[in-house]
Amino acid sequence: MLLPASLEAAILAAIFGLLIGSFLNVVIYRFPKMLERQWAAECADFTGQPAKEEAEPVFNLVAPRSRCPHCGHQIRWYENIPVVSWLALRGRCSQCKARISVRYPVVEVVTAAFFFLCGERWGLGLQAAAWAAFAALLICLFLIDMDTQILPDDLNYTLLWLGLLASAAGWTVPLASAVWGAALGYGVFWLIFQLFKLATGKEGMGYGDFKLLAALGAWLGAPYLVAIILLSSIVGAAIGILLLFVGKLANKDIPMPFGPYLAGAGLLALALSPAAMPALLPFAFPFGAH
Incomplete structure (x- = not known):
């Protein structure tokens, strides 16, 4: 058969x-x-x-x-x-x-x-290969940041440029949405970083997180940024509960990188299907999907 x-x-x-x-x-x-x-x-x-x-x-x-x-x-x-x-x-x-x-x-x-x-x-085909590369890069970023608290620029930039090229090829979102997604993705976290540092005198996240959200914005488009941040909080809660369960957070001074939450959110978005996300998370798309 x-x-x-x-x-x-x-x-x-x-x-x-x-x-x-x-x-x-x-x-x-x-x-x-x-x-x-x-x-x-x-x-x-x-x-x-x-x-x-x-x-x-x-x-x-x-x-x-x-x-x-x-x-x-x-x-x-x-x-x-x-x-x-x-x-x-x-x-x-x-x-x-x-x-x-x-x-x-x-x-x-x-x-x-x-x-x-x-x-x-x-x-x-090439569209499937592009999205498979998206998944592979996010898996690497997830575990490298979990192990070392490093989000390598080589991987972040590769993910970003592949996202823009995939958009230009017509395999993802319109190119304008991809460019705005990359720009706003970086800018939003940069602004949050600066405000947090101004209020506390501490750095709440690394520049690698800015670049990773920019890369996800290039793949999914500007309207998906709120959904990605929401999904990253869900992924973060799940990872935190898992780590508490296995006893890895007994020492509260252990820093928790944010990169795995973002990478996990990107993988979750792919698993759910980017096209289906507006219906699944309508409150995260106040201005529509594209």
């Missing part, structure tokens, strides 16, 4: 999503470390001091090959099959039996789910 064309496209997209999800795990772990090395080298160059020798002379997204952080065992290709290898190894290193975080297969499955969604909605 033949599957419907949309389901076939979705399944193929999901399989590709599993592979991309495996790569996203590499990006999430290595990219912040690459930035730290870059900043250390720039600081050393600025101060005229020699850069410290690194234990690993080459460190990027493709080299060195993945290895166990506990025993240094180099991961073989058949130990790196998305989800399957983690299940086969029962979540442990094949050599030292140290635990492998469940986050690795979770990222792969979540990425596959969003790719499935894009394939089912838009088929196997």
Whole structure:
């Protein structure tokens, strides 16, 4: 029995999503470390001091090959099959039996789910690829900020420019709405930042948050900004409850980055379907959807 064309496209997209999800795990772990090395080298160059020798002379997204952080065992290709290898190894290193975080297969499955969604909605084409890239970048930003409280400009700007290009190609909102969404997204958070700093003398958020909301505005358009901020508060409440449940917030001084809430809101908007959001959240669209 033949599957419907949309389901076939979705399944193929999901399989590709599993592979991309495996790569996203590499990006999430290595990219912040690459930035730290870059900043250390720039600081050393600025101060005229020699850069410290690194234990690993080459460190990027493709080299060195993945290895166990506990025993240094180099991961073989058949130990790196998305989800399957983690299940086969029962979540442990094949050599030292140290635990492998469940986050690795979770990222792969979540990425596959969003790719499935894009394939089912838009088929196997450039529009689906654009929205799949939107999801992949947000997954990276969500976890990198959760781990390091950093929203890398490289990822934020990539998301922003892809949003503007997708709009110009006619795959998302009208270009004028995308440009205003980017401008207002940055401007709203910049204004809130300045007012909070004026009132308290403290910085309530980072500039990466401004850029991330600008990028979401470029993808979804200016009228969606209120809905995105609303969804981010819902995502934030859900994450806060989850962290309280597992006991991670016992120390109240632990800072909670806002980036994961925004990235989660973008992913939630994609899951709900941007076209369906005005009907689901009518109070967040006082001036209409576009």
